[in-house]
Amino acid sequence: MKSRSPLKTTLLTLSALALLSSALALTVKHGRGTLELAAPVKRVVELEYSFLDTLLALGITPVGGALGTQGGDRGAPPYLRARTANIPATGSRAQPSLETIAALRPQLILADAFVQGEIYPQLAKLAPTAAFQSRRGSLDDLNAQTLAIGRLVGREAAAKQVLADQQGLILKARTLAKKNAPPFVAAVATPLSLTVHTDQSFVGSFLEGLGRRNALSPKGDQTQYELSLEGLVALNPQILVLFTAPDETPITEQWKESPLWQKLSAVQLGRVYVFDRDNWTRGRGPLALKLMVAQAIESRLLVAAAPPAAYSDKK
Amino acid sequence: MTVPFSPRFTSARALLVAGILATLTMLLSVLALGLGAVATPAAQVWAALWGGGDSLTRQLVLELRLPRVGVSLLCGAMFAASGAVMQGVIRNPLASPDLIGVGAGAGLAATVFLLAWPAAPPGGLPWAALAGAWGGFGLVLLLSRDWGGADGLPPVRLALVGVAVSAALGAVQHLVLVRAPDGLGSALTFLTGTVYGADAERLWRVLPWALVLLPASLLLSRTLDVLNLGEDLATGLGTRVNPARLLSLGVGVALAGAAVTGAGLLGFVGLLAPHLARLLVGAKHARTLPVSLLLGALLVLAADTLGRTLLPPLEVPAGLLTTLVGAPYFLYLLRRSA
Numbered sequence: 314m315k316s317r318s319p320l321k322t323t324l325l326t327l328s329a330l331a332l333l334s335s336a337l338a339l340t341v342k343h344g345r346g347t348l349e350l351a352a353p354v355k356r357v358v359e360l361e362y363s364f365l366d367t368l369l370a371l372g373i374t375p376v377g378g379a380l381g382t383q384g385g386d387r388g389a390p391p392y393l394r395a396r397t398a399n400i401p402a403t404g405s406r407a408q409p410s411l412e413t414i415a416a417l418r419p420q421l422i423l424a425d426a427f428v429q430g431e432i433y434p435q436l437a438k439l440a441p442t443a444a445f446q447s448r449r450g451s452l453d454d455l456n457a458q459t460l461a462i463g464r465l466v467g468r469e470a471a472a473k474q475v476l477a478d479q480q481g482l483i484l485k486a487r488t489l490a491k492k493n494a495p496p497f498v499a500a501v502a503t504p505l506s507l508t509v510h511t512d513q514s515f516v517g518s519f520l521e522g523l524g525r526r527n528a529l530s531p532k533g534d535q536t537q538y539e540l541s542l543e544g545l546v547a548l549n550p551q552i553l554v555l556f557t558a559p560d561e562t563p564i565t566e567q568w569k570e571s572p573l574w575q576k577l578s579a580v581q582l583g584r585v586y587v588f589d590r591d592n593w594t595r596g597r598g599p600l601a602l603k604l605m606v607a608q609a610i611e612s613r614l615l616v617a618a619a620p621p622a623a624y625s626d627k628k
Numbered sequence: 629m630t631v632p633f634s635p636r637f638t639s640a641r642a643l644l645v646a647g648i649l650a651t652l653t654m655l656l657s658v659l660a661l662g663l664g665a666v667a668t669p670a671a672q673v674w675a676a677l678w679g680g681g682d683s684l685t686r687q688l689v690l691e692l693r694l695p696r697v698g699v700s701l702l703c704g705a706m707f708a709a710s711g712a713v714m715q716g717v718i719r720n721p722l723a724s725p726d727l728i729g730v731g732a733g734a735g736l737a738a739t740v741f742l743l744a745w746p747a748a749p750p751g752g753l754p755w756a757a758l759a760g761a762w763g764g765f766g767l768v769l770l771l772s773r774d775w776g777g778a779d780g781l782p783p784v785r786l787a788l789v790g791v792a793v794s795a796a797l798g799a800v801q802h803l804v805l806v807r808a809p810d811g812l813g814s815a816l817t818f819l820t821g822t823v824y825g826a827d828a829e830r831l832w833r834v835l836p837w838a839l840v841l842l843p844a845s846l847l848l849s850r851t852l853d854v855l856n857l858g859e860d861l862a863t864g865l866g867t868r869v870n871p872a873r874l875l876s877l878g879v880g881v882a883l884a885g886a887a888v889t890g891a892g893l894l895g896f897v898g899l900l901a902p903h904l905a906r907l908l909v910g911a912k913h914a915r916t917l918p919v920s921l922l923l924g925a926l927l928v929l930a931a932d933t934l935g936r937t938l939l940p941p942l943e944v945p946a947g948l949l950t951t952l953v954g955a956p957y958f959l960y961l962l963r964r965s966a
Contacts, residue, residue, distance in 0.1 A: 383942050403941055404665070408824050410941030411692050416666040416684060432825045438691065 341461045344426030344444040345433050353467025354420035358440070360409055362390055363447045363515075364423040366598025367459050369396055370475050371468040377417040379406040387558070390591040392604055408432075415439050421465055447597065449536050451518040455597055475599045483522050486606050486615060490524030494617040498528050498550035498579075500540065501590050502563035509540050515597045516605075520554070523609055525617075542568045546577065552617060553579035555626060556590035565626070583619045585626045586612050637910025642919065645908050649922035653701070656926065660697045660933040661689050665940035691828070699826040699890050700932045700946065701925040702838040704897055706887035708924020709845040711898025712905065712917050713880035716852035717873050720787045721961060724899035725761075725884035728790030732797035733764015734888040739801050754833060754889040761885030765877070768793045821892040821947020823932045830890060837886035842921065844879050849913035851876060856911070894931075894947045896954020897924050903957070927953075 339350040358377040359365045368375050380402040382388040389397040401417065404410035406428055414422065419440045424433065426444040436442040443465065445458045456476055463472025499517050500509040510517040512527035513536040521527050528550055532538050540548075557563040568574045579585050592604055609615050612624035619625075662673045668685050675681035676689040711724040718728070725731045737760020738753060745752070772789040851872050854862045862869050884898065901924035902916060909915040928946055931953075935944035 381942060383939065405942060408822075408943045410665045410943065411825070412665040412688055413941040415687050415692065418684070434829070435825050435827055438827070439687075 339464055341443060341465055344446055348441055348443045350441060350465060354465060356418060356420045357423060357466060358403060358414050358417055358419040359423045360406055360429055361425040361447045362595045363455060363597035365389065365397065366393060366596045366600045367462050370599040371463055371466060371471050373466050375400055376419060377401045377403045377414060379403055379409050381405045387591060390596045391589065392592050392596065411435055411439065423462065450515060451513050452515055452522055455515055459599060479599055479602055482606050486610060487524040489610060490615045491617045494525060495551035496526040496528035497552035497554050498548055499554040501556045501594055502565045504561050504564060506539050507564055508537050510537050516594050519605060523615060542571060542573055546573050549578050551578045551582060552584045554586045554614065556588050556593050558590050584617065586614045586620045586624050587626045642909040642915035646919055646922060649919060649926060653922055653926045656929055657697050660929060661693050663933060663937050664688065664693060695828050695831045696823050696826045696932060697929060698831045699834060700823050700929040702834050703887045703891035703894065704924040704928030705842060705921040706838055706883045707894055707897040708901030708920040709842055709917065710880045710883035712902035712920040713845055713848060713852065713876050715902050716856055716913060717876045718786050719856060722787050726893055726895060726898060727794065728787060729764035729768040729793040729797060730761045730881050730884040731888060731893045732794040734761040734885045735893060736760055736797050736801040737763065739804050743804065754837060754886055757889045758882055758885035761881045764793060764797055765881050820945065821894045822945035823891050824943050834886060834890035841879060841883045841886065845883060846917055848876050848879060849917050852913040892947060894928055895951035896958060897927055897950050900954045900957055901927060
């Protein structure tokens with residue numbers, strides 16, 4: 314063959330171009346469409362703690378974040394506080410300061426599709442914005458987001474590594490889990506309410522990943538919903554996992570005075586486990602996960618044995 | 629109303645007051661363009677307004693602050709006009725859009741609209757709110773009508789029924805929100821009374837309504853004066869009372885409905901502004917209405933500017949600040965009229 318046919322040349326050129334463009338342009342699907350970036354970016358503003366955790370796990374420090382501690386926000390989870398002291402705060406998560414974000418000149422904004430859903434158009438005007446289901450997402454959703462964020466900031470290999478390590482850790486922990494243990498009910502207890510996290514929530518699906526069974530599935534499309542003491546008694550779980558904050562008096566402290574609470578199987582069997590809600594339900598990233606696996610083992614939740622004092626609700 | 633026509637309220641005085649208020653509003657608008665969570669030097673702001681300046685200042689001033697200032701001014705003026713018109717027609721010092729079912733109806737309709745049609749084009753929301761405002765007000769009208777007599781609308785009953793209907797509609801809105809899929813609650817944060825996140829799009833959504841309805845309310849001032857004389861005297865002067873009332877109320881309701889879609893329920897602006905206006909320039913509507921508009925605009929702009937600059941980067945909702953000022957005044961009015 315002396316010379317290539319014109320058709321072949323065209324095909325080759327086309328496929329080369331396609332390869333080149335797929336290597337150059339970054340496209341990531343998110344809750345509000347598809348985001349296209351010409352190249353990976355470094356200046357990122359995050360508006361939800363899971364993105365902060367993920368970025369730090371990938372070795373990127375965001376240029377700004379919704380780290381305010383006012384207006385119902387509690388700031389970065391304790392395990393991240395040391396690493397976030399120097400990140401400028403952009404106000405609350407519900408109403409981030411658009412001015413502050415604009416002044417940080419971000420190349421990418423990571424937003425929650427639920428919490429910042431309404432102001433997505435305003436954010437997208439400031440910088441390319443990806444809106445992910447973080448607060449209402451499951452472990453699988455959050456893992457997919459780690460991969461997507463990894464691609465956007467040019468750390469795809471690191472993201473894959475983080476996920477592989479995490480998978481290995483979970484599988485290892487899973488071998489410790491007691492088979493056929495009764496299903497659990499997991500709930501966040503604040504001073505005002507008890508919110509159960511179903512098997513489609515982050516923490517609920519995480520514990521299922523560790524080989525334990527969640528007693529609850531979503532109600533309609535709500536992966537997390539409120540429950541009263543009576544509702545809890547009706548479920549009568551043999552294992553109860555509570556997420557509380559050390560600086561708050563959770564509603565369950567009041568409930569403890571009720572005979573109904575004392576009748577709960579989990580209470581009578583001494584299988585009420587207590588974890589820090591900031592670390593367990595707010596971080597929701599690869600760094601939080603490592604901590605959660607360690608605490609799930611340490612608290613003896615995995616083997617369904619009575620918790621040590623540090624994770625018990627008897628203080 | 630309670631403030632009599634008196635010789636100390638002259639046209640010259642009204643002009644002077646309006647002039648001062650307009651100047652204050654202008655000054656505060658310029659100030660609001662320069663203030664925010666991010667410091668912008670005055671020279672840069674000035675340059676940005678004339679097309680120069682660096683790109684960040686231009687973005688802050690023209691894309692973020694200017695629409696907010698515009699929406700604050702328009703919605704404040706519309707709430708104030710709505711309150712002035714309604715207080716004139718109902719002849720009750722406590723009448724204001726948030727107290728006679730209009731605001732609550734608009735809020736409920738906006739909620740149901742967003743729930744039933746999440747992908748609706750943005751222009752649809754004002755129409756839904758307007759329909760709701762009419763629905764809420766129609767319900768109040770229907771319930772307060774004296775079916776036996778030929779009186780039409782007894783003012784006191786209208787205000788009382790309005791409060792009850794507002795409460796009921798508010799409860800239904802809460803019920804809808806509780807039953808709604810997750811996420812709609814946050815989609816409605818702006819209905820709680822805040823100018824946060826107002827962009828050019830929202831400004832353009834409100835502007836046509838304001839351009840039609842605000843002048844319309846000013847044109848009504850003579851009708852309102854006549855209605856204010858009481859039913860018998862107004863009829864004696866040759867006014868067809870019920871059509872005139874309906875027309876005025878129609879404008880008042882539409883003003884409130886449009887304002888709700890711009891900034892949510894900004895508490896007590898519709899009550900406070902007309903009262904202050906009457907204290908300043910007397911009860912003649914040709915004077916009260918323009919001064920009310922200016923006061924409403926000034927009040928909401930001041931509240932939003934304060935909210936943006938009080939605890940940056942935190943945003944304090946403007947509705948919270950107007951309610952903080954308005955609620956004590958409302959209580960004072962209640963005590964005085966009791």
